[in-house]
Amino acid sequence: MARHISAGGKPGKPPPRAASQGRFMAPRRESGRSWPVAVWELRRIVRFPALWGFLAVCLLLNSWALLASVSGWRADVDYAIEVTQRLGTTVDDRFVARLEAEPASVERDELMQYVQSALGPGYEGWDPIAAGDRYAAKLNEQGHPHLALQMQLKARWVQSRARHLTAVGADDDFLAGRISTVLHGAAATLMQTILLESMILGSLIVLHAVGGDWFHRMTPLICASRTGRRTVTCRLAVGIGCALAAYAVLGAGFLAVWVLAFRIPGLWGANVSSRMFGVTTDAGLQPFITWADFSVGGYLCASLGLGMLFVLAFALFAGTLGLLLRSVLAAFGGVMAFGAAGLVAMMFVHDALAYQLLGIQPMYALANANLWFSDMHMHAVVPWQETIVMLISTAYCAIALVVARRAYSRKDLT
Amino acid sequence: MTRTDHRYARRGNASRSNAARSAAWRVFGMEMRKIWRPLPVLAALIVLLVGSFFIVNFTYLNNGGADVVAESAEFGPVYDARARERIRSEIDKAKQAFAADMAADPQAREQGVTDYDTYQAWSERMTAGKDAPAIDAYRLASYQRINALELIQSQADIGADELRARLLDQACYTLHEAWDGYPCGALPATVSARIDALTAQYDSRSMLQYNVNLTLQDSGKWMLMTATLCAMILTSFPLTRDRQLHVTALQWSSRTGRRIRSLQMCAIGCSAALAGLFVGGLWAVWLGVRMRPILGFGIDSALYRDIAWFDGTVLQWLAAYALTAGLAAAAFALLSAGIVGAQSNGIRMLLIVIPIAVASACCVNFVIGKYLYYLGNPLNRVLAVPGVEAIALTAMLMLAVGLWLFIVRRLRRRELTD
Numbered sequence: 001m002a003r004h005i006s007a008g009g010k011p012g013k014p015p016p017r018a019a020s021q022g023r024f025m026a027p028r029r030e031s032g033r034s035w036p037v038a039v040w041e042l043r044r045i046v047r048f049p050a051l052w053g054f055l056a057v058c059l060l061l062n063s064w065a066l067l068a069s070v071s072g073w074r075a076d077v078d079y080a081i082e083v084t085q086r087l088g089t090t091v092d093d094r095f096v097a098r099l100e101a102e103p104a105s106v107e108r109d110e111l112m113q114y115v116q117s118a119l120g121p122g123y124e125g126w127d128p129i130a131a132g133d134r135y136a137a138k139l140n141e142q143g144h145p146h147l148a149l150q151m152q153l154k155a156r157w158v159q160s161r162a163r164h165l166t167a168v169g170a171d172d173d174f175l176a177g178r179i180s181t182v183l184h185g186a187a188a189t190l191m192q193t194i195l196l197e198s199m200i201l202g203s204l205i206v207l208h209a210v211g212g213d214w215f216h217r218m219t220p221l222i223c224a225s226r227t228g229r230r231t232v233t234c235r236l237a238v239g240i241g242c243a244l245a246a247y248a249v250l251g252a253g254f255l256a257v258w259v260l261a262f263r264i265p266g267l268w269g270a271n272v273s274s275r276m277f278g279v280t281t282d283a284g285l286q287p288f289i290t291w292a293d294f295s296v297g298g299y300l301c302a303s304l305g306l307g308m309l310f311v312l313a314f315a316l317f318a319g320t321l322g323l324l325l326r327s328v329l330a331a332f333g334g335v336m337a338f339g340a341a342g343l344v345a346m347m348f349v350h351d352a353l354a355y356q357l358l359g360i361q362p363m364y365a366l367a368n369a370n371l372w373f374s375d376m377h378m379h380a381v382v383p384w385q386e387t388i389v390m391l392i393s394t395a396y397c398a399i400a401l402v403v404a405r406r407a408y409s410r411k412d413l414t
Numbered sequence: 415m416t417r418t419d420h421r422y423a424r425r426g427n428a429s430r431s432n433a434a435r436s437a438a439w440r441v442f443g444m445e446m447r448k449i450w451r452p453l454p455v456l457a458a459l460i461v462l463l464v465g466s467f468f469i470v471n472f473t474y475l476n477n478g479g480a481d482v483v484a485e486s487a488e489f490g491p492v493y494d495a496r497a498r499e500r501i502r503s504e505i506d507k508a509k510q511a512f513a514a515d516m517a518a519d520p521q522a523r524e525q526g527v528t529d530y531d532t533y534q535a536w537s538e539r540m541t542a543g544k545d546a547p548a549i550d551a552y553r554l555a556s557y558q559r560i561n562a563l564e565l566i567q568s569q570a571d572i573g574a575d576e577l578r579a580r581l582l583d584q585a586c587y588t589l590h591e592a593w594d595g596y597p598c599g600a601l602p603a604t605v606s607a608r609i610d611a612l613t614a615q616y617d618s619r620s621m622l623q624y625n626v627n628l629t630l631q632d633s634g635k636w637m638l639m640t641a642t643l644c645a646m647i648l649t650s651f652p653l654t655r656d657r658q659l660h661v662t663a664l665q666w667s668s669r670t671g672r673r674i675r676s677l678q679m680c681a682i683g684c685s686a687a688l689a690g691l692f693v694g695g696l697w698a699v700w701l702g703v704r705m706r707p708i709l710g711f712g713i714d715s716a717l718y719r720d721i722a723w724f725d726g727t728v729l730q731w732l733a734a735y736a737l738t739a740g741l742a743a744a745a746f747a748l749l750s751a752g753i754v755g756a757q758s759n760g761i762r763m764l765l766i767v768i769p770i771a772v773a774s775a776c777c778v779n780f781v782i783g784k785y786l787y788y789l790g791n792p793l794n795r796v797l798a799v800p801g802v803e804a805i806a807l808t809a810m811l812m813l814a815v816g817l818w819l820f821i822v823r824r825l826r827r828r829e830l831t832d
Contacts, residue, residue, distance in 0.1 A: 048762075050761075050762045050765040050766060051765060053765070054765045054768070054769065057769050200768060204761050204764060204765060207761060208761045211760075211761070215658070215758070215759040215760075215761075327453070327760075328759075328760050328761060329453065329651070329760045329764070330453055332760075332764060333453070333456070333457050333460070336460075337460050340460065340464045344464055344467050347467070347471075348467055348471065
């Protein structure tokens with residue numbers, strides 16, 4: 001029996017059938033049995049009103065937060081719409097000349113001032129190697145010469161990316177003019193909010209799926225049979241799928257509100273690395289150089305994709321703890337403690353090496369959501385670091401879940 | 415009925431009442447034990463640990479290496495004539511030290527800078543582009559000392575009328591966002607009275623540095639939030655757990671058991687208040703140790719412009735913050751537990767508790783805890799009275815108690831057929 005249980009759901013050699021249990025233990029059409037379980041599990045989750053209530057509250061809160069965060073900039077959004085309709089979406093000499101000829105207004109003057117004070121064509125006024133040297137000097141001060149070397153190497157890659165972006169003319173895209181930074185900040189903050197909400201909601205959904213038998217005192221019944229024990233895999237799969245679906249709903253809500261609220265012509269297709277959008281760091285104003293060419297729409301979709309990995313990692317971790325611990329509350333507490341510890345490490349650790357080492361966990365991505373897919377300045381030493389970190393995190397959470405699943409199968413009375 | 419019968423009846427009633435009271439106490443103790451179980455306590459401790467990172471991060475008692483507490487205590491508890499005289503003599507000493515530094519600097523000698531006054535004149539010429547920037551005085555301790563002392567003088571050494579005008583400006587800005595002479599209309603009588611009182615005690619202002627008040631406000635706000643969340647986590651579990659363990663039927667089978675909701679309300683309220691007071695007390699002791707030299711100093715500082723509603727020393731304010739934490743914890747936890755009630759499972763409970771906890775944290779962060787007991791608190795725009803935060807929390811506590819009484823009454827009227 002123990003050998004069979006350790007098979008972890010794989011159809012193995014059936015145990016000798018006792019006369020009294022033959023009807024219940026017969027492995028008839030085993031492959032087909034998981035489907036009704038999945039449907040029932042799905043039905044159980046979908047018919048859970050508190051989940052829908054939570055989802056609705058999150059959607060309302062996110063929509064309000066996105067609209068409220070830019071409510072003070074409405075006049076600038078409207079002016080950006082007017083300007084792009086009349087002057088086009090490429091900030092070149094012709095654009096500047098035509099902007100100067102526009103009727104004088106506060107918005108016109110502010111936009112003109114912004115265009116003139118931002119980085120020039122081809123990111124003029126910005127030296128990626130000098131910025132890299134500055135970061136490297138800080139790392140050397142902290143006693144991490146190897147990280148400093150890596151940072152200088154990264155600066156060269158950034159330089160080549162900047163040359164490419166200049167060559168294709170992506171640096172001259174208008175984006176949303178002087179409120180490009182505001183819009184990006186609002187999107188990043190909302191992304192963080194959605195990730196936190198999905199982390200909580202996803203974990204609860206997975207724990208509801210895994211620990212449902214515990215609430216209904218069905219555990220002894222389920223664990224009494226091989227088929228019963230096998231249902232946990234199906235329940236886990238449905239729970240994780242529903243967690244991702246909940247995230248997808250929140251992400252879709254965010255995109256819908258974004259598209260409706262900011263109907264600036266050309267914004268969706270403009271390159272996110274435009275010189276109209278800068279990030280202020282220790283090394284001064286830096287352009288937002290991404291490792292691949294991203295339009296604003298593409299960037300938002302890619303961000304939501306990376307967020308999916310984040311939610312998946314936490315859903316897998318919640319499943320692991322749900323299988324290992326007997327209490328769903330303890331499991332949820334464990335998930336939250338893991339998240340809180342990661343976030344605290346990202347917020348309060350100042351040593352660069354410790355930051356990089358402690359950053360191999362999902363909260364690294366959450367803490368740096370405003371810099372995803374870019375060079376991330378001091379926060380990253382290799383390209384695509386947030387994506388790599390998320391893939392690693394998801395991988396170790398998946399391995400933990402597989403191990404926990406096997407341990408669950410090996411559980412015995414003793 | 416004879417007199418003896420009456421006596422026995424009275425004795426019987428008294429013994430029944432004593433028995434009921436002792437049973438109620440026993441049940442109360444059991445409810446307290448149900449709340450203070452290892453898992454919720456562990457969860458609350460984790461919240462406390464995370465909150466303490468924020469509390470420490472929002473403490474500004476080491477301002478760029480300078481010891482803010484020592485600076486606040488340097489010239490005594492009150493900014494009076496003696497303190498003014500000491501500051502002046504310290505400025506003179508610092509200027510002498512600066513002159514000695516200049517004498518040792520060949521660049522300064524070359525530029526004809528011999529003391530602080532000639533340095534100021536040279537500095538003005540340099541700003542106008544007439545001299546080369548040759549003297550680096552900013553790194554000199556004597557220069558920094560002069561600057562710090564002159565800053566204190568410029569902020570604190572003002573007359574009572576000037577102080578009153580500044581306080582009025584501050585009140586206008588806080589309540590009506592009117593500043594720089596913009597007409598702000600009539601101020602509430604309570605605010606005017608407070609400004610009069612502060613002006614009247616002009617000579618008893620302390621010299622607490624700006625960062626001391628800011629530390630009290632910012633780390634105090636995070637402490638309040640931590641205390642509230644700890645209390646809510648601690649008290650959210652028992653009702654749902656009772657229902658999960660099917661204890662309700664057992665409870666309703668006895669008279670004492672039917673009164674369980676009232677006792678649970680008391681246990682939740684007491685536990686939450688205790689948790690809040692524990693977190694608040696821990697914070698007050700930690701900060702009190704760091705602020706030991708200035709614990710007896712008045713909170714009304716000559717170097718801080720926001721208007722405190724109350725006088726009192728730093729120690730008294732720390733105690734007030736800790737008590738407010740207890741009150742906030744009890745109010746929010748009772749309200750939350752009343753709304754959540756007994757859910758059929760832990761997930762359902764969490765799905766309700768988490769939005770309430772987030773709303774409570776926002777309420778504490780942006781409303782109750784912001785500039786606590788100062789005019790800058792947002793509640794003062796609605797009702798400008800001293801201690802409006804405590805009044806709001808008490809009202810919330812009353813609301814929570816009312817909710818619980820409603821729940822108790824509703825349950826008492828329930829029948830098998832319901």
